[in-house]
Amino acid sequence: MLDPTQRFSNRVENYLKYRPGYPHEIIDLLKAECGLTTALTIADLGSGTGLLSEMFLKEGNRVFGVEPNAEMRSAGEKTLGKYAKFVSINAAAEHTTLPDHSIDFVTAGQAFHWFNREQARLEFLRILKTTGWVVLAWNGFRVEKSPLIAGYQQIILRYGTDYQEVRREVTGLNLESFFAPGCYKSAQFEHQQLFDFEGLKGRLLSASYAPQADHPTFDLMIEELRHLFDTTQKDGKVAFDYDTEVYYGKIEPA
DSSP states (O other), X not given: OOOGGGTTTTOHHHHHHHSOOXXXXXXXXXXXXXXXXXXXXXXXXXXXXXXXXXXHHHHTOEEEEEOOOHHHHHHHHHHHTTOTXXXXXXXXXXXXXXXXXXXXXXXXXXXXXXXXXXXXXXXXHHHEEEEEEEEEEEEEOOGGGOHHHHHHHHHHHHHOSSHHHHHHHHXXXXXXXXSOTXXXXXXXXXXXXXXOHHHXXXXXXXXXXXXXXXXXXXXXXXXXXXXXHHHHOBTTBEEEXXXXXXXXXXXXXX
């Protein structure tokens, strides 16, 4: 597969416009379960365009956005530059450059499956305070949600350049070996975007495995997507449903 740190370089515009943020219930959960307050410092690893970082910045937290991809990092800096407590760092999750034991929450949204988990775990331990938490979040779509989502998955199964490999990376995560045994919990929230056809197309093209315009199957893929939209739309819109999964807990030295 393509180097994970380079996969989204030519997809930034669509990522900015059409990728979902995260439900605010995540913040409420972390306040209730992990003692999140505005005084605590966040390191958002693989921060990309800043979708997860911004949730914490809006709360008033100091956030270090750690992103190795230049194009994604630049987009995040433009989006989050209005927040005085945002610091952008050109680094990777495995080597953040952050000081030892300086972070209260390490977060990763939509990015964790790209990390070298053994190296990242050691880095998390290095930068987290002894009271620190790890929070992982994904916006995942489920085929049983609607005919739109079922049809969308069939399209990416048919045309995605390496969707099966990426899918295995996500579904094959062994979180038991990453967190301390018995020291993590999970929660799930419903989330939704409404798209016209251009929005649905942009959502597809924001994915790292979606063929781009110069690919021989691109036109066929878009034709099928158009048909899917036409058969599932209501008043010119479709509802794109997600199950947002959140995993939160502590990690300990091996």
